[in-house]
Amino acid sequence: MKPFRSSSSSLLSPMAAAVTVVAVSIILSATAVPPVAAATVEHTFVVSQVNMTHMCNEIPVTVVNGQLPGPTIEVTEGDTVIVHVVNKSPYNLTIHWHGVYQMRNCWNDGVPMVTQRPIRPNGNFTYQFDVAGQEGTLWWHAHDAFLRGAIYGALIIRPRNGAASYPFPKPHKEIPILIGEWWEKDLAAVDRNFSRGLYDEFSSGSTINGKLGDLFNCSGVFEDGYVLDVEPGKTYLLRIINAALFSEYFIKIAGHKFTVVAADANYVTPYTTDVIVIAPGETMDALVVADAAPGRYYIAAQPIQAPPPDTQTPEFATRGTLQYTGGVTNSSRADVVAPEMPHEHDTIKSFYFHGNLTGLRHRQRAGAGARRRASLRHARAGLHMPARPQVVQERDEPKSNQVIANMNNVSFHDATATPILEAHYYRRGGNGVMRLEPTSRATVVRRFRHGDVVDIVFQSTAMLQGDSNPMHLHGHDMFVLAQGIGNYDAATDEAKFNLVNPARKNTVLVPNLGWAAIRFVADNPGAWFIHCHFEFHLAMGMAAVFVVEDGSTPNTSLPPPPPGFMEGSP
Incomplete structure (x- = not known):
């Protein structure tokens, strides 16, 4: 029997782009570290509306446990996850565990009217699934209407034998980075408008870990931005998730490079780049070495726009800050080093970034599947x-x-x-x-x-x-x-x-x-x-x-x- 390890979350205190033509065709190690025993990790997700204020506007937002983003689920490969969802919102909803295999467990995949009936207001539902045979960065989100724009969070699966078994240098710290959008609208109403053919609904900004950053302000007072504190010479594993509804993003950190080591909870051949390109639904794991001069550097996330003659729509960049411990922290915004971003229409950069991702050969799970003749x-x-x-x-x-x-x-x-x-x-x-x-x-x-x-x-x-x-x-x-x-x-x-x-x-x-x-x-x-x-x-x-x-x-x-x-x- 698996030991019980509680990570239960408590209730905390408190479009769109213009329509375009898209045609898609479908043709049909050994380690000295002893492994950790498999466990059961249990959470309670209370979905409710809470008032949040950004850019001088207070609006009700439907979130999990009062948080945006929602709670991070941290588990070890082979663990069992139990999540009790209590729906105190006014909307039907389900929770999807994005990227979890759910082997022979489709009942828990969380897609309304595909795998289950929605969880009704004042209703509850318990999901239970194993994370066997997977390690890396996944995530969870609502799968009803547009509610995943605010109901989402990270799902991190660590190796059974610990970080020493990573096929890359062990990082000093692991940091989830969730890219999202800030909507000053009722997301369920946006969905209803789309169903009626009204497509002039847009978000008001982009976020990093729920924070808008200093490109946005309220009557001249800048919004708080996400801050990543680093120590000189240390290596950090960024677990990057694009939880946005509408935008693919360029991600850059001024003065630093990324080494991409995994995508969608699968290891890739290490790939060094100064920009990460990530679409909605994707996850990218990247190592960043704090090897720049001590100071403050912007972490920038810029949406990608389809080039003209496509209709151009409101899409907003955002930024947080990477700052070195022991450095100057009370300097002005003008002292923070900003990265040079790609052009918003540079879709070919996305093409080459994704084309450079290949599987890590000696660590690919069931890699022979790619070599089997298609039936x-x-x-x-x-x-x-x-x-x-x-x-x-x-x-x-x-x-x-x-x-x-x-x-x-x-x-x-x-x-x-x-x-x-x-x-x-x-x-x-x-x-x-x-x-x-x-x-x-x-x-x-x-x-x-x-x-x-x-x-x-x-x-x-x-x-x-x-x-x-x-x-x-x-x-x-x-x-x-x-x-x-x-x-x-x-x-x-x-x-x-x-x-x-x-x-x-x-x-x-x-x-x-x-x-x-x-x-x-x-x-x-x-x-x-x-x-x-x-x-x-x-x-x-x-x-x-x-x-x-x-x-x-x-x-x-x-x-x-x-x-x-x-x-x-x-």
């Missing part, structure tokens, strides 16, 4: 975002003009009666792709046999291109075989596939006006959401569900729902 290939299904409103029709509803995103000309529409996983498990229908006429809204389901090796090419080209697309697959990691600019050509581009040490990720960024080829092994039975992590693309229907069938043994099959799972369901 499903070249089955095409397109994702598309039109440049102008289209006539769409929901089931039994009149046609209306609305901008939508779609896959196979179908804009994803949530199940309305029974969650897809429940329908699949009890064989209540949903045996394939359910859709109506072109540009209809329906529930898109694609089935795979257990053990299928699936090749996918996400293609992002259309009349009018927009942002890059961070495509997130629940319940699985994806091997990034190759990426390119322009249209994918199997005759020439397949020869570029990296089958030796591809990066392994749960969120793959499809480059602006380009493509990304991935491979995954459908070895986790259940119903798994796949979607763009730009919230406005998801809200418009850029999503589908991949159902992985049971295997031939109990250990390769989905077990029944946990006890009490159906309690309180309508």
